[in-house]
Amino acid sequence: MIFDQFISCLFVFFLVVLVQINSAFAHEPIFGLGPHVIFKGGVGIEVEIDSDRSSGNQNTKQELAIDTEIIYGITADLAATLVIPGILDMVGKTATEDQSSSGFGDLSLRLKYRFWRRDRPGLQDSAAIILGVKSPTGDENEKPRLGSGSIDYLFGLAVARESRRWYYFGDFRYRLNTEADQFKAGDKIFADAAIGIRPWLTEYLEPDWVFMVEMNWETQQRNELFGQDVSDSGGNRLFVSPAFFVTYRNWAVKGGVQVPVYQKLYGNQPEVDYRFALAMEFHF
Amino acid sequence: MELPPLKVIYFFGLLGIWLLSDSIFICTAHAEIKSITVSVDGVACPFCAYGIEKKIKSLKGVTEIKILLNAGTVTLKCAENKCPAFADVRSAVKDAGFTPRLMKITAHGTIIVDEAKGLLFKFNESDPPIPLTDLERNLKEKALLFAENNVRVELIAEVLRLDGDVWALSPKKVEEVAN
Numbered sequence: 001m002i003f004d005q006f007i008s009c010l011f012v013f014f015l016v017v018l019v020q021i022n023s024a025f026a027h028e029p030i031f032g033l034g035p036h037v038i039f040k041g042g043v044g045i046e047v048e049i050d051s052d053r054s055s056g057n058q059n060t061k062q063e064l065a066i067d068t069e070i071i072y073g074i075t076a077d078l079a080a081t082l083v084i085p086g087i088l089d090m091v092g093k094t095a096t097e098d099q100s101s102s103g104f105g106d107l108s109l110r111l112k113y114r115f116w117r118r119d120r121p122g123l124q125d126s127a128a129i130i131l132g133v134k135s136p137t138g139d140e141n142e143k144p145r146l147g148s149g150s151i152d153y154l155f156g157l158a159v160a161r162e163s164r165r166w167y168y169f170g171d172f173r174y175r176l177n178t179e180a181d182q183f184k185a186g187d188k189i190f191a192d193a194a195i196g197i198r199p200w201l202t203e204y205l206e207p208d209w210v211f212m213v214e215m216n217w218e219t220q221q222r223n224e225l226f227g228q229d230v231s232d233s234g235g236n237r238l239f240v241s242p243a244f245f246v247t248y249r250n251w252a253v254k255g256g257v258q259v260p261v262y263q264k265l266y267g268n269q270p271e272v273d274y275r276f277a278l279a280m281e282f283h284f
Numbered sequence: 285m286e287l288p289p290l291k292v293i294y295f296f297g298l299l300g301i302w303l304l305s306d307s308i309f310i311c312t313a314h315a316e317i318k319s320i321t322v323s324v325d326g327v328a329c330p331f332c333a334y335g336i337e338k339k340i341k342s343l344k345g346v347t348e349i350k351i352l353l354n355a356g357t358v359t360l361k362c363a364e365n366k367c368p369a370f371a372d373v374r375s376a377v378k379d380a381g382f383t384p385r386l387m388k389i390t391a392h393g394t395i396i397v398d399e400a401k402g403l404l405f406k407f408n409e410s411d412p413p414i415p416l417t418d419l420e421r422n423l424k425e426k427a428l429l430f431a432e433n434n435v436r437v438e439l440i441a442e443v444l445r446l447d448g449d450v451w452a453l454s455p456k457k458v459e460e461v462a463n
Contacts, residue, residue: 039379247330
């Protein structure tokens with residue numbers, strides 16, 4: 001009986017633990033991840049507008065979405081995040097047809113555990129593991145598809161040094177994609193590094209600005225269809241991403257642009273032109 | 285069986301609620317502490333510091349909070365006759381995700397001399413007095429004089445945790461409170 005309850009708790013724990021991509025906390029990289037968690041019992045709401053555009057090889061893909069994130073501080077070092085993606089407009093254009101769709105995307109759940117922290121006056125070093133799961137809630141019958149149709153997992157490690165003046169972040173993430181309807185998107189590896197500066201050392205209850213530059217590396221394996229590699233899929237990308245944060249007490253506004261500086265994609269694929277994100281976050 | 289009059293039921297009912305409520309316990313908290321200042325390590329950004337504000341403000345008896353990021357301190361002011369326990373203040377900082385270090389208080393009370401324990405600081409009649417330790421010679425002489433004359437004083441002191449919930453105060457300043 002107790003064993004069953006333990007297994008149930010463990011199952012729920014890992015279900016909650018596993019989540020998706022780059023939902024961020026203020027003062028963390030916009031496109032990468034950091035080890036920040038929210039205070040115990042704290043709730044954070046983040047609304048993020050993000051967009052990306054890819055083009056080339058007679059293909060254009062464009063997406064505009066509003067993602068809502070709900071963050072909860074289970075303990076001072078453990079936070080759960082629910083990500084609800086709302087796709088406002090997803091466009092796919094080829095030489096022969098134009099497609100457009102909108103609606104809810106794939107829901108994600110993430111748990112971040114800050115397993116190490118060293119505090120000194122005006123300085124915090126920390127490291128966290130991130131585990132996530134993405135559920136196939138997006139409509140797969142829409143064209144373009146709003147969801148992958150598969151349950152995908154994310155495993156990550158993030159480290160940071162945050163001081164009053166400088167910020168340093170680094171993370172490594174692995175997204176394990178699973179098969180659905182004989183199709184499997186290639187697994188994805190992310191590696192990010194970021195440096196940030198607070199030009200003005202403001203006090204509490206003053207608007208606070210931080211500027212950051214990120215380097216985001218992405219490697220994706222080839223997709224598989226009926227167990228065979230899809231030739232026009234997978235590859236490597238490197239982005240340089242300037243970002244900003246402005247916060248006041250428990251409010252934050254942040255934004256950034258991902259500019260591709262290197263893309264080596266397999267076969268004929270559209271290349272990313274840009275990605276941007278603008279978010280507002282509120283803690284209470 | 286005949287029930288007692290309604291007024292009696294109300295009286296004892298309200299008395300019971302009051303006895304069970306926090307109010308009776310608040311009176312036993314450090315009643316004459318005016319403010320507590322905690323040095324907090326790990327606070328780098330104002331947005332992160334909001335967690336400290338939220339957790340400290342949730343403690344009973346806190347009327348005001350001031351966070352100084354560049355100094356790395358959090359100062360809370362206490363309401364009349366109630367102030368959170370030292371351990372609760374430290375827990376609040378930890379729950380916000382930071383490390384509490386040195387804690388200082390400003391308090392009103394009297395200094396008494398105990399033959400066995402030495403100098404003690406008495407906040408009020410209900411709280412147990414807290415030992416005074418690490419006094420400089422001049423300060424000790426001043427404190428003894430105040431104790432002898434049973435003068436009400438304002439004390440600025442570092443809070444030292446001796447063991448578990450056993451605390452001591454290391455005075456930095458003692459002055460007579462003007463009536």
